[in-house]
Amino acid sequence: MTEITTAIETAVEETTLPKRLKDEVYATIESREVTEDEATSIVDAVENRYLDTRVEPLDPVGTVSAQSIGEPGTQMTMNTFHYAGVAEIDVTQGLPRLIELVDARKTPDTPMMTVYLDGEYATDREKAHEVVWNIESTRILALGDVSTNVADMLVQVSLNQQTLDERMISAEEVAEIIEDSLGVDVARNGTTIEFGPAQPSYRGLLQLVEELREIVFKGIEDVSRVVIRKEELEEGEEFVLYTEGSAFGDALDIEGVDASRTTCNNIHEVYRNLGVEAAREIIIEETMNTLEEQGLGDVNIRHLMLVADIMTAEGTIESIGRHGISGNKDSVLARAAFEVTVNHLLDAAVHGEVDDLNGVAENVIVGKPIKLGTGDVTLRMGGATASDETEPAD
Structure with a gap:
């Protein structure tokens, strides 16, 4: 094990590397049998590679990013759906998903969530199912049969x-929820529940049945289904839940859910619950996953990071379009070049x-060189000025 000497430490700290890269350099030097000279060479090589990867001043990074994402975007298939980890849940992918983002x-x-569990909930199937029933919305048709008795004007469950x-709910609880939700008097006999409209009428009876079907007895209303799957993760084998529908904030509050790893594909829900930095991360991750799904994973992630930065720079999430970033540009011609040209020009004139x-x-529209790259550099011929001239000799 190589010991970090003061000379090596000084060499690392004097570089322009960010802290994360400095830590990696230290870890690499410590894990290998290298001399002080070799360690210094490693530090120099890493710094040179880092400086080479940085953007040159006046590089048109926005244009390069737009081209780098737009060009592979034209090759995306219109195969809209794929299966999220399991064969039962469809998730929008491809070009429609990229446009959505x-x-x-x-x-x-x-909308869907990938819910990770913590502690014993992650390894014990029974415990994992407790979380499933606390997330998946349980409606009356999942608990039993509903019929109508027209002669007595009663709904029978x-x-x-x-x-x-299995779903850890009692018949008594079901009866109480029906009574509170529908405002009717409920008669319960074991697992049979009966109730009817206050004023006997066929229409009132059918309306009660419709309202009964909408009641959520347990779980989160917006989550229609949860699929549980055992997966091999870094920590070992764990149960992971995939949901159809999302309610990110509600899911994070449920006991057994690991809030530090659970994710959601709705960027606005992430923004509301975890803030703008988390929303930025989700935009990058979801965009990258969408490209990789289509075999376009070689798009440099920094282009996607730039897009996410622009979308979240104001502390909220803005779309890239005429109702967002492109429509709010200071330049009239830039706004007009994007969409609804006549409206922008007319408003600007007024x-x-x-x-x-x-x-x-x-600048492209008016035929001027753009102020980027060499277009932003002005060269002047150097020469003698009046102040440099000497007085003629007598």
Whole structure:
């Protein structure tokens, strides 16, 4: 084991490397039998590689990112769905999912959560099922049969005792929830529950049945189904839950759920519950996963990080479009170049807006060199000035 000497430590600390890379350099040197000179060479090589990967001043990073994401985006298939870890849950993927993310849609087409468990809940199947029933919404048709007795104007519910035991809810609790939710008098005999409308009528009877079907007796209303699967993770074999539907905040509050690892594909729910930094991470992760799913994982993640940075720079989530970032640009011509051209130009003329021509799009439109790369460099011929001239000799 190589010991970190003061000379090596000084060499590492004097570099321009970020802390994470410095820690990795220390770990690498400690884990290998290297001399002080070799260690210094490693430090120099890492710093040179790091400096090479940095963006040059005046590089058009936005244009490069747009091209790097847009070009593979044209090759994406329109195969909208794939199965999330298990064969029962469809999740939007491909180009529709990419559009959904950059548009910052309030609700995705197929919201889902990947719920990780902690402690004994992660390894004990019975305990894991406790969490499943606390998340999955349990409605009346999952607990038993519903029928109507038109002669007596009664709704009759025959509960299945085995299902009640499995989902850890009693017939008494079901009767109380029906009574509170529908405001009716309920008669219970074992696992049979009967109730009817206050004023006997066929329409009232059918309306009660419809309202009964909407009641959630246990779990989260927005989560229609949960699939449990045993997976091999870094910590070992664990039970992981995949949900159809999402209610991220409610799921994090349930006992047995590991809030530090549980994720959701709805960026707005993550933003509301964990803040803008977490939302930025989800945008990067979901975009990268979508590209990798289509075999386009070689897109550099820094392009996606730039998109996520722009979307979350104001502390909220903005879409990339005419209702978000592109529509809020200072330049009139840049806004007009994107969408609804006539409206932007008309509004600008009415309000007397001035375009400073600082961006790429507006300079391309008017035929000027863009102020990026060599276009932002001005060369002047050096020469003698009046102050340099000497007085002629007598």
